[in-house]
Amino acid sequence: MFRDSRERSRDASYKIKRLLKILLFIYVFFPFRVKFMAGVQAYMLYGIELALLGLFLGELYHNKLQRKVLYPLLFFTVTFLFLMTLSLFLPIVRGTGDLTYFARYVTTLKKIIISFSIAYLCEDLREFVKLFIAATTIYVLCTVIMMIPAIHSIYADMVVIKDTSPLDYEYLHTPRFYTRIGLQGFSGFGWSFRCTFSVGICCCEYIMKKFGFSKTEILIYGMINLLGTVFYGRTGTIIAAACIIFTACYQLCIQRKAYLLLSLGGGAIVLIFVFLYNIEFIQKSASLGWMFEGFINMVQSGKFSTNSSTYIMDKMFVKVSPDTFFFGDAKYTAANGLYYMGTDLGVMRPLIFWGIGGQIIYYMMPLMLLIPIKKYLNNKHSVFFLGIMVVMMAGFELKGEIVFEFCMVLLGMYLALIRGSYSNRLRIKIKKNYKLRHDQKQSFMQSE
Numbered sequence: 001m002f003r004d005s006r007e008r009s010r011d012a013s014y015k016i017k018r019l020l021k022i023l024l025f026i027y028v029f030f031p032f033r034v035k036f037m038a039g040v041q042a043y044m045l046y047g048i049e050l051a052l053l054g055l056f057l058g059e060l061y062h063n064k065l066q067r068k069v070l071y072p073l074l075f076f077t078v079t080f081l082f083l084m085t086l087s088l089f090l091p092i093v094r095g096t097g098d099l100t101y102f103a104r105y106v107t108t109l110k111k112i113i114i115s116f117s118i119a120y121l122c123e124d125l126r127e128f129v130k131l132f133i134a135a136t137t138i139y140v141l142c143t144v145i146m147m148i149p150a151i152h153s154i155y156a157d158m159v160v161i162k163d164t165s166p167l168d169y170e171y172l173h174t175p176r177f178y179t180r181i182g183l184q185g186f187s188g189f190g191w192s193f194r195c196t197f198s199v200g201i202c203c204c205e206y207i208m209k210k211f212g213f214s215k216t217e218i219l220i221y222g223m224i225n226l227l228g229t230v231f232y233g234r235t236g237t238i239i240a241a242a243c244i245i246f247t248a249c250y251q252l253c254i255q256r257k258a259y260l261l262l263s264l265g266g267g268a269i270v271l272i273f274v275f276l277y278n279i280e281f282i283q284k285s286a287s288l289g290w291m292f293e294g295f296i297n298m299v300q301s302g303k304f305s306t307n308s309s310t311y312i313m314d315k316m317f318v319k320v321s322p323d324t325f326f327f328g329d330a331k332y333t334a335a336n337g338l339y340y341m342g343t344d345l346g347v348m349r350p351l352i353f354w355g356i357g358g359q360i361i362y363y364m365m366p367l368m369l370l371i372p373i374k375k376y377l378n379n380k381h382s383v384f385f386l387g388i389m390v391v392m393m394a395g396f397e398l399k400g401e402i403v404f405e406f407c408m409v410l411l412g413m414y415l416a417l418i419r420g421s422y423s424n425r426l427r428i429k430i431k432k433n434y435k436l437r438h439d440q441k442q443s444f445m446q447s448e
Contacts, residue, residue: 029135031045032185056419079365087101119415124416126212130213133198139194176290196229226240318352345398365403369414
């Protein structure tokens with residue numbers, strides 16, 4: 001009887017802790033504020049993050065890890081700080097005075113510091129992945145709830161939108177962008193990327209079975225986050241679909257199984273019939289018309305295109321001089337506030353700013369984190385994980401700049417991986433002598 005009571009108590013405690021972890025993940029990756037308590041939310045979040053950061057750094061200090069474990073983290077940090085310093089001094093030396101790229105690095109540095117705090121919430125890489133997917137899934141479900149007109153109108157006026165265009169307030173109330181509301185307000189490119197990343201992780205789990213999801217969880221999480229990409233950005237939907245197709249082809253060619261390919265084929269046929277049957281209704285709906293603009297144009301003209309894709313093709317690669325290609329112009333934005341030279345591609349912005357040399361170093365940052373994570377997964381299909389990551393990063397870089405967001409998620413994964421490897425868990429346990437106690441566990445990464 002007493003044992004059952006203790007087990008129920010532990011179970012309830014575990015559920016509460018997990019809920020709190022998920023809420024903090026949502027706050028970190030989707031830092032929403034509501035007007036009547038924005039200040040309180042901010043100070044509470046900063047306080048919690050600083051406390052978790054201190055605990056994580058304390059654990060790193062008390063654990064003697066092999067140097068090879070910390071090398072990827074050290075290389076990433078040094079590379080990031082080098083590029084950040086370059087983004088500050090290059091515009092000064094070249095006389096352009098454009099420090100907007102440096103401002104982006106400062107904002108990203110804050111997010112990197114936060115990555116250390118949320119890593120402390122995770123026992124290992126597996127838990128980080130589960131918490132991240134839970135956070136993106138809940139964010140999408142909140143959007144579904146906010147599509148109820150009364151709730152949509154109330155929350156659109158309550159949410160605080162920071163660091164975005166004032167037009168975002170108007171967008172929240174327009175029929176065309178009705179589905180792009182979320183806890184953080186107007187949800188666009190970055191939000192679509194996070195949902196796509198969750199879809200990509202579900203694809204990896206389907207093939208690799210390394211993160212502890214059941215097949216039902218893979219299906220549910222994957223479908224909800226795919227819906228999120230439909231809500232927040234068509235680029236994310238296309239890339240998520242590419243990840244799923246890549247998964248089906250990999251399963252067919254490498255594992256010699258056609259289950260997913262046949263399922264996708266059957267599902268696609270059903271969706272095509274439903275779409276064609278309801279095409280007139282979809283065209284009349286502003287939000288649905290925006291979501292399925294490419295497919296509507298395909299039916300009408302035989303060509304898959306959207307206003308966004310047409311603009312990207314027109315602005316995909318701007319002509320640059322040899323001097324700009326090799327040394328850059330030290331400019332990130334133009335006088336009108338748009339990106340320099342009018343390019344909308346993430347792959348072009350660093351090239352124009354500091355040339356091909358800086359761009360190569362820039363793209364080394366995610367690779368420094370991806371390679372050790374792939375190695376840690378230690379699976380005959382771990383190359384599939386790398387393939388999915390490359391598909392996502394390359395796809396989003398052809399629409400906008402995603403490396404910073406990508407690195408933040410990967411850094412959180414690698415820090416969680418490190419935390420799952422060492423032996424000393426730093427926990428505050430009050431005893432009669434009020435001393436700090438360490439729970440000892442075995443670790444293959446502890447230095448001898």
